[in-house]
Amino acid sequence: MDDESKRVLEEMQNVLEKLLSGQQNNATEVHTLIPELQTLAVQINQLIQNLNEMNRLALDLSQGKLDGPHPPRHNYMASPLKELHSQLSTLIWGLRQLRSGYIVGKLDGPGELFDIFNELVDQVMAASTREAGSIGNSNIPVPFNSWRYHQILKTLDLLHVSVLEVDGSGHVVYANHSAKELFGDIDDISGQTKSDMLGLIAKNITISKEENTFPVSREVYEERNNTWYWVTSNCFLLPTGQVFYFNTIEDISEWKINKYQLKISATVDEMTGTYNRKTGLRELEKILARSDSSKTYCIAFVDIDGLKTINDNYGHSEGDYTIKTIAKVLLSSIRSSDMVCRYGGDEFLIIFKDCTEEVAETIITRMYEKLNNLDRKNPKPYTLSFSHGVTPFSNNPRPAYRVADLLDLADKKMYQCKNQKKQKKAKGKPHDG
Template sequence: MTEKDAHVLLGQIQSIITNKPVTGQLESDAPVYKELQDTVSYLSRHMLKMNQQVTRSKGLNSLFLAIINSLKDWVVVTEEKTGKILYTNDLVKNRFYNMDTGRFICGDACGLMDRLQSPGKIEGRQKFEYQCKQEKFFQVESHRVQWENTSAVIHLITDVTFQKETEAHLEVMAYKDELTGLNNRRCCISTIDEYMKAEPIFALCMIDLDGLKTINDQFGHLNGDQYLTCVSRELKESVNQGDFICRFGGDEFVILYRGLTEEEAEKRLAIVNQKLAANPVGYSMSFSYGIVCIKKEMDLLAETAIKIADEKMYQFKRMRK
């Protein structure tokens, strides 16, 4: 090999090392040198292609991580076999768990993280809900992924605490009367059905306020609302734990007294009427009522029991006129 060919070959090797295309050509036309030149050219092309793939892969990884960090979900990646934490996005680091220090933001050990780190193979997609000690709710969706040549699981964690609290509030509001705070008609029928199945005996009381329309017409609807809230308050004081009371609608209320006969329930309602009559509000307050004593063996429908109590209540009202 001539000195010139040696310099050309050295330059080509340096180009390969520095990831640059090779230049120049060996002058010698001997077969061994031609084969050497072909090998160097092949090695150069292969290294350039491999480096391009690596560069592209790094770019894709950077893009992938940027997308993960832009998500509103917390993202935790764990090794499938061991449960070791491989990655957490910025939201996790800022609001949940700092991977560098191994500390949780809330200061306590976390059952959710213990569950995420449980090793084991998952099939397809897995979803579950988790409630932590801090009364927060999370939805977790887990998928198997290949993470840097490692079989891993990516967990997408969504804080749904506000959503759960809103749903719970709406559910309560759906069964509550806004003015009195009592249960409303919506849950009355189902509660009567439950009592019929569970209670050996209970008194169903249908209650209707006397003269509410007159109060509204003469004193205004604010006084009418005051009348309703005052009666509901006194009725509520007459029930024990396990009893049921609701504003059935308009000026009507329903009470279920557990374990009481018709006579015992009538005594309670009579006492409430006495208290209302003693209220110095500038107008008279009272109510009429009908009572049905229901026993398990009677096998009544809830609607039938209400209808009977309603008829008795109107009989009572007519007797007082």
């Protein structure tokens, strides 16, 4: 063995002797060029750190201290001590709950400490459910510190639903934690200005008492908080004959938003923001079912020019750009009463309400102009264009058109427009749009 190895091993031996004798040790600094000995030094330093952390935790536990620092997760040697610390903390929490008058369930843990604690819980439960005499001359039993009552109150405090219990005069006899956060400190729900909700609850109770319609539930929007609630009021009768009213108030704003988004997703084409085909056809059916003979409507069938060529030559990302861009132009050009829906991959259906064919053509001409401006401002190796066919209709005379007939007429006019463009292109003439 060379001198350097002998020196390093002696330093490590001294460190280990101190550890075995119970002395506190700091990390040792060993400088060596031998990789194996350097690795061993690192491991010994880790061992020193782990033992110091264990000793500190063990000393805290022996002195009854549970708020000291914990060894980190990677210190596996301290796992039994950390488990003991967790068990003692759980027991102390349970004892504090009992001391404060709360009732707790039995704790699942090993050893005599938990056995004794659970026996104590059994005794408290038995004592809390015994009858303690009666009120005055009545024969109504008076349970003191009812075990079940405490369990119910504990559960209600954990709910995200607000719970408010009032007596017949509107005096608040119980509010769970969620209700206190919502309403603050309140003694009476009648004549309150803090929350429109309290006035509504009072109204629910009054009306339901008169009509005997309990339970009653209502969906309510409170404007000042921009929040939707589901409010339920019910009543119950105590053996003494006293009536109480139990109210639950649940914030359903997120549910309302999700419901709205689901409704939107069922009617709107996700890619373009236009209505989808099903919604457009349903709207057309409604229009045809009306008996309004004084209005004229138009539908326009729109088909994007050369989308397959764009996809094949420039990629589907450019094809998607074309579809989205033309959809934006259609949406930005129509009137607020009109509707655009995506009928197919490269096809759109426009419903013009209370509109003549001339007005519809004027609006579509504006669409072509917008596309031409886009082509000039943001030139692409292809042209943004579409072909269209407009069909006017009304419900006079009856019977009305069928949806399929209208779509067929508009589709034929659209193909006439497309063929005219092809003929002009073949002749070398520019086409409109």
